[in-house]
Amino acid sequence: MNEQRSTERLFFDEHQWATVEAAMSRIIPTDHQPGAREANTTGFLDRYLSGIEYVYAKPDGSGFEKLSGKRAEAWRQRIEGLRKVYTEGIAEMDRRSRELFGDDFRALTEGQQDEVLGAMESRSGMDEGEQEEHQVAAGYGAPEEEAEPAMQQTLNESDLLFFPLLVLHTRQGFYGDPVYGGNRDRVGWEVLGFPGPESMAEVHSGRYSTLPYFAESTDHGEEAADGR
Amino acid sequence: MAGKKKPERADVCIIGAGASGATAAKVLTESGLRVVALEKGPWRKPESFGGDELANANRYNLWPDPILNPRTFRHSPQEDPKVELFCPVPQMVGGGTVHWTGWVPRMTVNEFKQETIYGEVDGASLKDWPITYEDLEPYYDKVEWSFGVSGQAGANKYEGPRSRDYPVPAMRPTRYAQKFHEGCAALGYNSFPTPMAMLSRPHNGRRATVQSAFVQQHGDPTGTKSTALTTFVPDAVATGRFDLRSDCYVHEITVDERGRAKSAVYQDADGDFVEQEADVFMLACGAMESARLLLLSRSVRFPNGLANGNDLVGRYLTLHEYSAAVGVFEEEMYGWAGGGYVSGSTFEFLEGSQDNGFVGGSHVAAAGVGVPLPINFTMPDQPAWGQGMKDADRELFNHSMAVGVCLHDLPQYENRLELDESVKDAWGLPVARVTHKAHTNDIQQGRWIIDKNVEILDAAGAKKSWPVYIDRITGNASHQHSTIRMGTDPRSPSSTSGARPTRWRTSTPSTAARFRPRPGSTPP
Numbered sequence: 104m105n106e107q108r109s110t111e112r113l114f115f116d117e118h119q120w121a122t123v124e125a126a127m128s129r130i131i132p133t134d135h136q137p138g139a140r141e142a143n144t145t146g147f148l149d150r151y152l153s154g155i156e157y158v159y160a161k162p163d164g165s166g167f168e169k170l171s172g173k174r175a176e177a178w179r180q181r182i183e184g185l186r187k188v189y190t191e192g193i194a195e196m197d198r199r200s201r202e203l204f205g206d207d208f209r210a211l212t213e214g215q216q217d218e219v220l221g222a223m224e225s226r227s228g229m230d231e232g233e234q235e236e237h238q239v240a241a242g243y244g245a246p247e248e249e250a251e252p253a254m255q256q257t258l259n260e261s262d263l264l265f266f267p268l269l270v271l272h273t274r275q276g277f278y279g280d281p282v283y284g285g286n287r288d289r290v291g292w293e294v295l296g297f298p299g300p301e302s303m304a305e306v307h308s309g310r311y312s313t314l315p316y317f318a319e320s321t322d323h324g325e326e327a328a329d330g331r
Numbered sequence: 332m333a334g335k336k337k338p339e340r341a342d343v344c345i346i347g348a349g350a351s352g353a354t355a356a357k358v359l360t361e362s363g364l365r366v367v368a369l370e371k372g373p374w375r376k377p378e379s380f381g382g383d384e385l386a387n388a389n390r391y392n393l394w395p396d397p398i399l400n401p402r403t404f405r406h407s408p409q410e411d412p413k414v415e416l417f418c419p420v421p422q423m424v425g426g427g428t429v430h431w432t433g434w435v436p437r438m439t440v441n442e443f444k445q446e447t448i449y450g451e452v453d454g455a456s457l458k459d460w461p462i463t464y465e466d467l468e469p470y471y472d473k474v475e476w477s478f479g480v481s482g483q484a485g486a487n488k489y490e491g492p493r494s495r496d497y498p499v500p501a502m503r504p505t506r507y508a509q510k511f512h513e514g515c516a517a518l519g520y521n522s523f524p525t526p527m528a529m530l531s532r533p534h535n536g537r538r539a540t541v542q543s544a545f546v547q548q549h550g551d552p553t554g555t556k557s558t559a560l561t562t563f564v565p566d567a568v569a570t571g572r573f574d575l576r577s578d579c580y581v582h583e584i585t586v587d588e589r590g591r592a593k594s595a596v597y598q599d600a601d602g603d604f605v606e607q608e609a610d611v612f613m614l615a616c617g618a619m620e621s622a623r624l625l626l627l628s629r630s631v632r633f634p635n636g637l638a639n640g641n642d643l644v645g646r647y648l649t650l651h652e653y654s655a656a657v658g659v660f661e662e663e664m665y666g667w668a669g670g671g672y673v674s675g676s677t678f679e680f681l682e683g684s685q686d687n688g689f690v691g692g693s694h695v696a697a698a699g700v701g702v703p704l705p706i707n708f709t710m711p712d713q714p715a716w717g718q719g720m721k722d723a724d725r726e727l728f729n730h731s732m733a734v735g736v737c738l739h740d741l742p743q744y745e746n747r748l749e750l751d752e753s754v755k756d757a758w759g760l761p762v763a764r765v766t767h768k769a770h771t772n773d774i775q776q777g778r779w780i781i782d783k784n785v786e787i788l789d790a791a792g793a794k795k796s797w798p799v800y801i802d803r804i805t806g807n808a809s810h811q812h813s814t815i816r817m818g819t820d821p822r823s824p825s826s827t828s829g830a831r832p833t834r835w836r837t838s839t840p841s842t843a844a845r846f847r848p849r850p851g852s853t854p855p
Binding site for chain 1: 378379380381382383384385386388389390392396397398399415416503504505506508509541542543544545552553555663665667668669670673703704705706707715716717718720721724725728729757
């Protein structure tokens, strides 16, 4: 397994790491089950922002692909844009925290942090024109009216503002494959009740099957269960 | 062209090695012709794919990278176009069949003659196809048997006559498909196992399809799904007459002094330009890229691009918009089983009527919600972050399902694809600019069908259900059609008798671009 175990920082400085971790822990809190903190979503994001070494896991989970040519150029450009959004977004979150509560975001109580995040979400500092320019991650329909229409198959991260981007990356780090450093010990899947494959290698080799979770009536199709 | 020899002339040059191009390659090479296919993207082997939602759904492992392959979009000519990844399809050998789950119901008899059935519709241009279901039936049959399609003959009461059964039985039902059938039965609707490009049993020397959760938007590492990559490409290669060149991006089709297609000029993986001559050229790059290539092929003789003397190339662009009613059940639905789209379908809403306030209709089918994992999707009306979001994910995800619609919009003259000279792709060529606005007919159709879908969920015993209406067409289903319409009248559509484009004789688009209006049933 290639899961990231250390908390070695690759992109964020100590303060940025602690701020992002505090925010992600409010986006998917820890309750009777693990949350973003236990899943290591901050480490997941830090590694993503570190360059183009961790963009694509190898399909059998045995490391990461080396990017080259136009693809590598595109990813360098994309990651650079994302780094800027984070660097500025974290500073903005601290600025609002000091304005509202007189301290950095990481030092606030959970209730205060939620208020700051709520303010970041509503983007009250932007005029309507600016808001139109940007989209928020929506999926099946976030309550916001300006949300991207429901059910896009693709979601262009480069279009997102800091807060929806942070939410999206928290979800990616919580529910994505553990090979990327988040979803540590598959805690995200445990919360969902998704049994999932044991590893990417299980999917890659064709050993992984969801047939046990199909309907019980079995007229046919049984061959596929062990059909290798 | 540093030291590269001009390649030998081919009998046929196919541009694009996806669903259409690979099928044509198989048929032509098996009949003895020498075929060259030029594919813009890579020729990936099944082993290069994995069950990796981040790579595939979020990071452009399969979808075109919008930094390299942008498109622009606007609703009307008055608007400034925005750069976006509009209606993407994987650009690689296998094309859209790489990322699909493979819903492949046949079009109905009536879908070929919608002008006859519906007559004039204000603001739209419905036309009958120049071919009929009966003309196509033998080919449907051939493809189902050689490609490998599962289904149950006779289960869809709206399907036209078949010459024989499917080669393998329908897939075993998922829980969400089963629930859908129960809801339909309670309301007296006909429903049927969705015919799928998957094998429920071994067929043609291939084993049954592995039922992973990572299917839709994922390539298949096992090679057991029916795709162009696993069937028709290897069939064509086996003839010894197929030269498939991947990573070769055709920039233009040139014409000779008589105005006939002469060569395809492409840039290969090394960045070198190569000219391929052939007797016949086939465009098979999907509706959007085929039209774009015709428009890019400008010459003194054809300053507006090939086959575009009437300014019709790229017009009447139609799409499928996917939306759904979403329901939550007491019991687990496991919407990720089979990847979320091993489905049940109904054609009860395929033909609307003026009584409903709209014409036409669409295929309705069951699916999972936010599958296989709810990374990019949250349930309707739930908090976007915090404890409420976590609770909703935990309580609803495994218990939810969708009854979805692939809404096919009406063809309209102003809905079109053009070149956007102000935005270039990573190879320096102008990108496709889409101008598209939904017809009121389509919005009404969507509302009516989504309301029906809510009724199906409720009849199946949903604890709670939500309609997710369509208010505009965004191309989200990655299905695209009708930019180079077939026709028999040399003056009106952009094609002439023999289904060839006007004033340009040796090139034959063979792609979804040729679709006449509105196959509401079939995701191409």
